[in-house]
Amino acid sequence: MTSATHRSAQEIGRTSSGPRPLPELGDQRAATELSHVDTTLSNGLRVLAVRKASVPLVEVRLWIPFAGEDALHSATAEVLAETLITGTAKRDRVEIDAELALIGGDLGAGVDPERLYLNGSALSDGLPTLLDVLGDVLTGATYGEPEVTRERERLIERIAVSRTQPRTIAREALQKQRYGDHPVTREVPQAEDVAVVTPEQVRALHAASVLPRGSVLVIVGDIDPDTVPAELERALGGWASDRSALVLPPLPELTGGNVLLVPRAGAVQSQIRLSAQTVARTHPSYPALQLANLAFGGYFSSRLVENIREDKGYTYGAHSGFEFTGENAVVNVDADTANEVTAAALLETRYELARLGLVPPTAEEVESVRQYAIGSLLTSTSSQSGLAGQLMALATTGLGAEWLQEHPARLAAVTGEQVAEAALEYFAPKRFTGVVVGDAELLAPKLTALGDVTVGSETAD
Known part of the structure; x- marks a missing residue:
């Protein structure tokens, strides 16, 4: 009986001659028509x-x-x-x-x-x-x-x-x-x-x-x-009214600004939450922005995860993703960290935001996130429940099945230059505002030393 040898994710992804190459992205087939x-x-x-x-x-x-x-x-x-x-x-x-x-x-x-x-x-x-x-x-x-x-x-x-x-x-x-x-x-x-x-x-x-x-x-x-x-x-014939359902007032547009340290006395962990304004799904830049987000923090092999989870061990998980409310769209970044590394994690997060624009994703990174984006979209809509959820998210902003069918081709057509432009425009650190929730007595000296961090009033559990 032989004992299994544990290999890390990095070891699995490499060979003696270097990283395992990704297979080429195949030709994008026309989407099957949804009846x-x-x-x-x-x-x-x-x-x-x-x-x-x-x-x-x-x-x-x-x-x-x-x-x-x-x-x-x-x-x-x-x-x-x-x-x-x-x-x-x-x-x-x-x-x-x-x-x-x-x-x-x-x-x-x-x-x-x-x-x-x-x-x-x-x-x-x-x-x-x-x-x-x-x-x-x-x-x-x-x-x-x-x-x-x-x-x-x-x-x-x-x-x-x-x-x-x-x-x-x-x-x-x-x-x-x-x-x-x-x-x-x-x-x-x-x-x-x-x-x-x-x-x-x-x-x-x-x-x-x-x-x-x-x-x-x-x-x-x-x-x-x-x-x-x-x-x-x-x-549903009896369900009728001359009035319309009540929609939220438009959300104010985010313009960046300081990160607020929200005190939570005695907390042993901190929550980092950052947010910046982006564009709706119908905007011409959205497909490139979607790939830029994946490269930054949108999946497990992203830059943010590799930095503050895999390399430095500051967090068990970090993630970035879109949030849509009506016609409004923002990108959010979140990570939970131990108190002693919270300031360092925020510093590295800001560094990765800046690096995404200044050192944009390589051709290999772009192909990797493109495959992930198309594959995850197809997987998420392969079930009836997943397709219903995707269609509902689109329908509430006036879109329909056609947008969903056409989106893989839009992702396939995105160039590396377009991803670089989206990264530089939408992921600049100055565009982000947000909060850090944690023990202010421990966190405030280091966080305020980073700059662009203010301390708020105590919050009660």
């Missing part, structure tokens, strides 16, 4: 139905713009999402669950400052039942006192736990640093606000804001797309 229908129903609901018959299932995604200015909107919206599917005038919770179980289905809801969303799935021949339940929930949810009370108490418990988590604290700090008092920052409501939400308030919010006009429904599966609009007109 689909993209239309708007009489109630103003946009519908994107796509045939993907790999398995006899169907995925349903509903996205409803759900902004609100009221101070209690976030709390009321969370209670609404938790109790939306707990009973209607026609079905109680048990009857809803039983009908969905008979078709191998499920239906869930969630909310954030931008949208209320419902996700469902079922056997493809159970789609009429799934849509009937969906229509019933949208038009007849009752928000009974017992259900609201029960889910409200559970929500308060989850919020209490969430607000002790470093990632939640860092996310909330980043949002306030970027967008101040904009409604988009109200991602986690205050427990005391949730505690006073009443069934009457939830019903009023449903009537005012659960609206079809301006909303998007995506259906992907073993279906005939041409028959879906008529089926939806029947199932």
Whole structure:
């Protein structure tokens, strides 16, 4: 019996004569045409139905713009999402669950400052039942006192736990640093606000804001797309209003600036969160920007990961990626580090941001990230659920299946020069603002010595 010898990732990726060469990127084949229908129903609901018959299932995604200015909107919206599917005038919770179980289905809801969303799935021949339940929930949810009370108490418990988590604290700090008092920052409501939400308030919010006009429904599966609009007109015929769903006000554009040190006394780790303005998916520079981001920190072999994880061991994981809100797009950089190396990790992150523009990705790097981008896109859309998620992300900004089909060719056409230009324009360190959350007593001397770091007031867990 022989013992296995452990080899590191670097050793696996090399031979005696040097690094293992990457295979050449093959010719980009034309995308397979997606049989689909993209239309708007009489109630103003946009519908994107796509045939993907790999398995006899169907995925349903509903996205409803759900902004609100009221101070209690976030709390009321969370209670609404938790109790939306707990009973209607026609079905109680048990009857809803039983009908969905008979078709191998499920239906869930969630909310954030931008949208209320419902996700469902079922056997493809159970789609009429799934849509009937969906229509019933949208038009007849009752928000009974017992259900609201029960889910409200559970929500308060989850919020209490969430607000002790470093990632939640860092996310909330980043949002306030970027967008101040904009409604988009109200991602986690205050427990005391949730505690006073009443069934009457939830019903009023449903009537005012659960609206079809301006909303998007995506259906992907073993279906005939041409028959879906008529089926939806029947199932959702009672869901109608002359008003449109409420969208968030435009987000302010990020212009860079100082990084804010958010004190968290006694924390043994720090959270680094940086953010900069970029461009939407429809911008001509987006494909090159996408490859530049991957080269910087968008996948495991990126420069940032190689530097602060593999080489220096400052973090278990570092990552950069895009965040889209309406027409707004930013790129985020995040890493969690031990206190003693936080300043060094921020310094190296800024160094890699600058180096990406001054020493742009090599031809080999560009080919590597191109293959990753195209391969991961094809992989993520190979399942019905993945395709539905991708289409929903596109549809909410006015795009559709055509953009998704054409994007691999756009990535394949990007030149190294275009990636270099995108890196220099969008990844300059001065474009980034952000936060570091950690023990200020330990972190402040070194972080402020780096420059462009200010110290904020103490945050409570």
